[in-house]
Amino acid sequence: MLRYFHRQIRNLTTIIIVVASASCLWQLTTAAWIQGKAIVAQELLNHAWKLTANDTQIGNEKKHRPWPWADTWPVARLTAPRQNIELIVLAGDSGSSLAFGPGYSFASCPPNGDGLTMISGHRDTHFSFLKELKVNDRLYLQTADSTIQYRVSDFQVVDSRTFTLPDGADENTLLLVTCYPFDAITPGGPLRYLVYANKQLI
Amino acid sequence: MNTINNFCFQQLKQKRNIYRKLLKIIHKILIVISVYLVFGLLFQYVYAEEPADPYKSQHGSVWLLPANGIYLEAMQMQTDVDYEVTGAIARARVKQQFKNDSAFWTEGIYVFPLPENAAVDQFKMIIGERIIEGQVKERVEAKKTYENAKAAGQRTSLIEQQRPNVFTTSLANIAPGETIIVEFEYQQILEYRDNNYRLRYPMVVGPRYHPRNYHPLAETRMTDTVDVTSVVTETDLSTNSHNPTRIHVQLDAGVNLAELNSTYHEIHINQTGETRYSIATVGENIVSDRDFELVWQPELADQPQLSLFNEPINGDNYTMLTLLPPDLSYLEEKIQSRDVIFVLDISGSMSGTSIEQAKASLLTAVDGLSDIDRFNIIWFNEQTGSLFPDVVSVSAQYKNYAKLFITQLQANGGTEMLPALKLALANQEKFSRLRQVVFLTDGNISNEAELFEIIDKQLGDSRLFTIGIGSAPNSFFMRKAANKGRGTFTYIGNLNEVQEKTVSLLKKLETPALINLQLEFDLNNHDIEIYPEMIPDLYAGEPLTILFKSRSTPQHISLKGDYGDSEWQTSATIKEASQSGIRVAWAREKIATLMSQHHESDAVPERQQVKQKIINTAVQHHLVSRFTSLVAVDVTPANDSAMLYREHLKNNLPHGWKNSSPAKQLMPAPGMILASLQLPQTASSSRFNLLLAIIFFITGLLFYRLRSTYK
Numbered sequence: 001m002l003r004y005f006h007r008q009i010r011n012l013t014t015i016i017i018v019v020a021s022a023s024c025l026w027q028l029t030t031a032a033w034i035q036g037k038a039i040v041a042q043e044l045l046n047h048a049w050k051l052t053a054n055d056t057q058i059g060n061e062k063k064h065r066p067w068p069w070a071d072t073w074p075v076a077r078l079t080a081p082r083q084n085i086e087l088i089v090l091a092g093d094s095g096s097s098l099a100f101g102p103g104y105s106f107a108s109c110p111p112n113g114d115g116l117t118m119i120s121g122h123r124d125t126h127f128s129f130l131k132e133l134k135v136n137d138r139l140y141l142q143t144a145d146s147t148i149q150y151r152v153s154d155f156q157v158v159d160s161r162t163f164t165l166p167d168g169a170d171e172n173t174l175l176l177v178t179c180y181p182f183d184a185i186t187p188g189g190p191l192r193y194l195v196y197a198n199k200q201l202i
Numbered sequence: 203m204n205t206i207n208n209f210c211f212q213q214l215k216q217k218r219n220i221y222r223k224l225l226k227i228i229h230k231i232l233i234v235i236s237v238y239l240v241f242g243l244l245f246q247y248v249y250a251e252e253p254a255d256p257y258k259s260q261h262g263s264v265w266l267l268p269a270n271g272i273y274l275e276a277m278q279m280q281t282d283v284d285y286e287v288t289g290a291i292a293r294a295r296v297k298q299q300f301k302n303d304s305a306f307w308t309e310g311i312y313v314f315p316l317p318e319n320a321a322v323d324q325f326k327m328i329i330g331e332r333i334i335e336g337q338v339k340e341r342v343e344a345k346k347t348y349e350n351a352k353a354a355g356q357r358t359s360l361i362e363q364q365r366p367n368v369f370t371t372s373l374a375n376i377a378p379g380e381t382i383i384v385e386f387e388y389q390q391i392l393e394y395r396d397n398n399y400r401l402r403y404p405m406v407v408g409p410r411y412h413p414r415n416y417h418p419l420a421e422t423r424m425t426d427t428v429d430v431t432s433v434v435t436e437t438d439l440s441t442n443s444h445n446p447t448r449i450h451v452q453l454d455a456g457v458n459l460a461e462l463n464s465t466y467h468e469i470h471i472n473q474t475g476e477t478r479y480s481i482a483t484v485g486e487n488i489v490s491d492r493d494f495e496l497v498w499q500p501e502l503a504d505q506p507q508l509s510l511f512n513e514p515i516n517g518d519n520y521t522m523l524t525l526l527p528p529d530l531s532y533l534e535e536k537i538q539s540r541d542v543i544f545v546l547d548i549s550g551s552m553s554g555t556s557i558e559q560a561k562a563s564l565l566t567a568v569d570g571l572s573d574i575d576r577f578n579i580i581w582f583n584e585q586t587g588s589l590f591p592d593v594v595s596v597s598a599q600y601k602n603y604a605k606l607f608i609t610q611l612q613a614n615g616g617t618e619m620l621p622a623l624k625l626a627l628a629n630q631e632k633f634s635r636l637r638q639v640v641f642l643t644d645g646n647i648s649n650e651a652e653l654f655e656i657i658d659k660q661l662g663d664s665r666l667f668t669i670g671i672g673s674a675p676n677s678f679f680m681r682k683a684a685n686k687g688r689g690t691f692t693y694i695g696n697l698n699e700v701q702e703k704t705v706s707l708l709k710k711l712e713t714p715a716l717i718n719l720q721l722e723f724d725l726n727n728h729d730i731e732i733y734p735e736m737i738p739d740l741y742a743g744e745p746l747t748i749l750f751k752s753r754s755t756p757q758h759i760s761l762k763g764d765y766g767d768s769e770w771q772t773s774a775t776i777k778e779a780s781q782s783g784i785r786v787a788w789a790r791e792k793i794a795t796l797m798s799q800h801h802e803s804d805a806v807p808e809r810q811q812v813k814q815k816i817i818n819t820a821v822q823h824h825l826v827s828r829f830t831s832l833v834a835v836d837v838t839p840a841n842d843s844a845m846l847y848r849e850h851l852k853n854n855l856p857h858g859w860k861n862s863s864p865a866k867q868l869m870p871a872p873g874m875i876l877a878s879l880q881l882p883q884t885a886s887s888s889r890f891n892l893l894l895a896i897i898f899f900i901t902g903l904l905f906y907r908l909r910s911t912y913k
Contacts, residue, residue, distance in 0.1 A: 013909040020902035027895035034888040071550030071583070071616045071646070092646045093882040094551035096614075105882070106646060106679075115809075120882045124889055179885035185893050187885035 034099070038125035041066065041100035045088035049074040053144050072097035075104055076111045078119065079140040083129045089141075093120045102126050108175070111141055112148075120177040123193070127178035130195055139197050141174060150174045150197035160192045172199035229903065236900050283403055283494075285451040289511060290392050290524055290747065291783045292401055295324075297385045302376045309352065310373040310382075315404045317390045321790040322369060322826040324387035327359040327834045329380065336361060336386075336832035338824050340817050344831035348372065357836040361386065363826050389786050394526075394745045398461075401496040403449060449494050451481040456509070457500045465495040503528060506716060506740060508761060508774045513784035519755050520784040521776070525716075525746040539574045540636045541593045542567075542711070543626050546611070547643035549583040552671070553613040559694055560642045560671045561608055563704040567640065568604050570708045571596045576635070579604060582622035583615035592629065617646050623653055627660040637664040638711055639687070644671050645679040653679070657686045663718075665689045665739070667707065681798070688736065713742035716763040716770060721748065729753040733791040749788040789823035797828065 048066040052074055055064070065073050076089040089111065093103035102121030109115030121127030139150040157180050173196055180193035282297040302308055316322070325336030336359070339347065344360060351358035352374035360372045371384055393400045453462075455477045462471060462479065472480040481496065507526040512519065544564055552560065564579070571577055576593040577600075580586065589607050594600055626639045647653070657666060666687020668680040671694055684691040692707050694700055717739040723730065732750035740746045740763070760773035793816055800812040813829055820830040 010909055013905045016905045017902050017909065020898045020905065024895045024898035024902060027891045027898060031888045031891035031895065034886045034891070065616065069550075069584075069615050071614070092551050094556070094644065094646060095554050095883060096550040098882065098884065099886065103882070120884050123885050125886065127884065177882070177884060179883070184885070184889075186890050187887050188883065189885070192884065 035125060037099055038101075038122070042088060042126075045074050045090070045101055049077060049088050055144075066100070070100075072100070072103070074101075075143065077140075077142040078102065079142065080129060080133065080137065081140070082137050083132050085129045087121075087126055089119055093118075098122055102176075111143055112146065116173045116175060117141070118175040118177060123179040123182050127176065128182065130176055130178050130193060131182050133195055138200075139174060139176075148174075149200040151200050152195060152197045154196040156194040156196070158192050158194060159190050173197065174199070232896070232900050232903070236897055240897070281447040283447065283449045285401065285403075285449070285453075287392070287401065287451060287453045287455075288781055288783070289454070289456040289509070290394070290399070290745070291389060291511075291522075291781070291787060292392050293387065293389045293783055294403070295385065295387045297383060299381055299383050300373075301381045302378060307378065308376050310376060316369060316388055317393070317402065317404075319790065319794075320388045320390045321786050322361065322363070322386055322388045322832070323786055323824050324385075325359075325361050325826075325832040325834065326383075326385040327357070327373070327836070328383035328385060329357055329836065332836060332838075334359070334834040334836050336834040338821050338826070338830050338832055340821075341829050341831045344833040347833045347835060348374070351835040356838070359384070359834045361826060361832040363828055363831070369826070389783055389790075391747055391787055397502055398497045398499050399455075401451065403494040447483075447494075449483045451479075451496060453479045453481060453496075453498070455479070455498060455500060459498050460501050461497075461499040463497050465497060467494055469496075500526070502526065506765075506770070506772065508759075508772050510759065510774050510776050511781040511784055512755060512776045513780050513782060514755060515785050517753075518785075519752050520788045521750050521752065521756065521759075522781075522784045522787060523721075523748040523750075523759065523761075525740055525748075525761065527716075527740055527742045527745060540576070540638055540711075540714075542571065542575055542577045543580060543593065543637070543639045544568075544577070545580045545582070545622055545626050545639060545641045545643075546608075547583075547617065547619070547646075547671075548581050548611050548613045548615075549617040549646060550614045551617065551646040552644055556644055556671045557611070557613040559700050560669075561611060562700045563642060563669060563671075563694065564608050565605055566701055566704045567708055568601055568608070570705065570712075571601065572712065573597070577604075579607065580622050580625055581611065582618060583613075584618050585615070586618070586621040586625060588625065619643070619647050619653060620649065620656065623656055624660070627656065627662070627664055630662045630664060636714060636717065637662075638689075639664055639666045640707075640711075641666065641668045641680075641683070642671055643668070643680070647679065650679050650682075654682065654686060657683060661687055667692070667711065669694060669704075669707070685736075685798070688738065710741050710744060714739055716740035716765050719746075719761060719763040722760045722762065723752075723756050724758045731792070733788065733795050735795060749784070749791045751788055786823060786825070789819055789825055792819055793825065793827050 044066040048064040051064040071094075072090040072092050074088045075091045078087045078089050079085065088101050090097045090101045090103045091106070093105045097103045098120065099122075102119050104111055105118040105120065108118035111117045111119075121130075123130070133152050133155075135152055135154070137152045139152065141148045141150065176195040176197070178193050179187070179189060180191040181189075182193070280299045284295045284297075286293045300310065302310070327334045327336070334357070338344075341362065344362075348358050348360040355375055357375045358373075362370050362372075371386075373382060373384070376382060393402070449467075454475075458477060459479075462481075464481075464483075468484040470482050470484055474480050483494070505528050507528075509524045509526070511522045511524075514520075544567060546560055546564060548557065568577070568579075573596055575596045577596055578593045579589040581588070589604060590600075623641075626641075630637060664687070666684060667689035668684045668687075669692045670680045681691045690707070692703055694703050719737045719740065721732075721737060730750050730752045732748065734748070737748060738746065755776060758773060758775055760771060762769070762771045764770065796812055796816045796819065800809055800816065816827055817829050819825075820827040826832055
């Protein structure tokens with residue numbers, strides 16, 4: 001009787017172990033997939049970016065998609081020298097482009113240093129370096145035909161549901177956006193971490 | 203040999219022991235980590251509760267700001283609203299009394315919604331015998347004036363526009379126990395819908411939150427040591443469930459009324475003249491858990507009715523022209539058959555909630571088509587296709603087919619909008635049917651100029667309506683496209699609004715009464731400044747208001763348009779009597795037009811120029827706008843202990859809490875603009891996945907051990 005009971009428990013635990021290991025693997029794969037996509041995409045993007053830059057040099061403006069079915073294309077390269085970060089910025093900040101790299105918002109000015117440019121990125125992949133930025137850190141935004149230097153001027157934590165730009169922020173500013181808090185486990189929170197950087201004359 | 207064996211065995215045993223210990227330690231560490239993570243997760247959910255935020259309060263409440271950026275809601279004492287309504291213009295004087303119930307000098311912030319097209323032009327702060335009038339200044343300058351006065355211990359007050367329909371008042375240096383009266387006046391052009399004029403005074407108090415990080419200890423350095431917790435009790439939420447209000451309306455409808463009603467409150471009506479009424483709410487005060495809404499219905503004719511109002515001021519002449527649509531029952535025989543072409547963006551950027559919203563809107567739209575219409579659906583990503591080769595007549599069968607088609611659409615691929623736009627505007631049969639193109643997209647595009655060019659060239663008699671989908675649509679593109687396409691732009695921010703907004707847009711589109719309107723004057727055209735600049739179409743149930751400024755009084759005005767299949771024309775002459783408020787209405791409309799331009803200009807110098815124009819107009823006509831505020835300063839210093847006071851007030855609003863707007867307020871009125879820059883979702887679930895992986899791993903491990911004990 002006791003033996004039968006023990007066997008039943010063993011069977012049950014076996015099932016639980018199998019399910020748990022499978023789920024563990026599945027979750028690990030998902031996490032690795034997200035992180036991996038972020039890393040691999042930047043390589044493909046680098047390639048597309050080089051093509052774009054070359055084309056512009058010979059006076060031929062063209063969008064190069066990093067892979068044929070992509071709904072985005074590289075528009076700039078963002079460099080943070082102190083943090084040793086180099087990222088390709090994509091067009092659009094929809095979820096489908098943010099998975100591959102930081103995205104420039106179409107609602108803001110194009111990344112040419114003429115107005116406010118907003119670039120967003122995931123806090124757990126590309127834009128995790130934002131928390132290391134300090135006031136006066138330099139940032140470079142390189143477009144196909146120019147490089148603009150910015151200096152970090154301010155930080156802000158805002159509620160995305162009620163956010164509007166402060167007065168005077170709309171002139172020659174680079175606004176970097178990522179989710180906040182940085183080490184939150186679940187996505188989808190309302191808070192955002194903003195980095196304001198002002199254009200510098202070189 | 204034996205010893206060696208023994209030694210080996212010993213070593214092996216030792217090694218195994220070490221392994222076992224190591225495993226145990228790892229096991230413990232993992233358990234600790236998982237417990238920490240699970241609790242951290244719970245903690246996040248439990249404490250995701252919102253702190254008190256005055257900018258989230260939906261209606262008139264004063265927030266005292268004693269220290270550390272913590273808000274307390276003060277009791278609102280009494281509100282009196284006086285309306286004067288003449289024709290379609292309503293002027294309101296709102297008087298609100300507030301009392302500083304706390305025991306310290308304080309600063310208050312007052313948030314209140316007003317109708318979208320409200321023009322605030324008068325503002326007074328009344329403290330005891332003292333009346334301080336507000337002055338219009340450029341926003342930044344007004345803020346500076348306010349801050350300086352506040353620092354100097356003077357009583358001061360500032361009124362600012364946050365959104366087209368949300369205003370804030372700040373009051374500084376209010377003495378303990380002091381009562382302040384805030385009195386402001388605004389003017390609005392009344393909403394006219396379903397043959398009714400509606401006068402609405404917003405009163406609903408929005409959701410309220412308990413101050414989470416409220417620390418009584420933080421306030422022990424106040425000018426007077428009091429039991430601060432009592433303040434919280436006094437401003438208990440229960441006292442706020444009542445917002446005692448009295449409303450009084452003087453109504454001169456100008457035409458005979460078919461009906462006059464209050465939607466939610468009991469009222470007294472007194473007829474004081476042929477078209478004049480005096481209306482008051484019953485009782486001393488009304489309990490305000492709903493907006494006050496007064497509805498009246500003018501008698502409609504079988505033809506569009508044109509009325510003119512005129513106000514000459516300082517050598518300039520301001521005219522308002524209102525075109526009332528005809529009664530629907532007359533119109534139905536003349537109803538226009540339409541071709542409706544839906545264009546749906548199914549590119550990758552739409553994936554997620556955006557495509558779900560778009561599909562829901564489209565399903566609602568297809569459902570609402572009537573049998574005399576024809577329709578088609580065009581989709582695009584990097585390719586373009588259409589459901590039917592050309593428009594088809596609406597039938598139950600085609601509708602079902604279309605719905606089935608919509609349901610299975612999925613978003614991926616690039617965005618090539620040009621071919622889709624060309625296809626939507628192609629094949630126009632001249633003068634036969636009205637062609638409405640409804641464009642659903644997030645505007646994730648880079649070739650705006652090319653698209654605008656196509657709209658300019660190929661629009662013909664079509665009308666282009668854009669529906670912006672998702673959290674951050676390219677509203678610059680969509681608004682401008684709708685303007686060029688002689689249609690409107692609708693923004694849908696979340697799934698709950700899909701039904702409501704789609705239905706109201708489609709209902710409007712169903713019954714166009716007059717299109718291709720043209721205005722003719724007996725005046726020199728150079729002297730005339732007219733808003734809106736391009737005359738929109740007249741739709742049933744929605745009157746058309748045109749405002750213009752001219753040097754001399756026009757005697758004769760005529761309007762021409764297409765009415766069904768026939769041409770329509772009417773004319774009117776200006777009556778002798780002048781009406782006040784036309785100038786303010788004109789200035790408000792001019793600012794609205796300029797705000798559109800401000801939003802549409804993408805070069806900084808151009809934007810600066812438009813901004814300056816807005817400031818000039820607002821200052822000249824004494825109006826609060828996005829760039830101008832009203833500020834009042836009582837020059838007599840009031841707060842002698844200013845040093846102490848300032849110290850506690852150095853924490854202003856928490857950063858970022860600059861505004862109040864649940865997504866539904868983002869829907870702009872025609873011609874209105876919001877400087878909205880929505881922040882996207884910027885975290886993936888990778889960490890959460892990792893956490894789950896660890897939890898599953900530990901579960902597996904635990905059960906593995908459990909299993910081994912049942913051998």
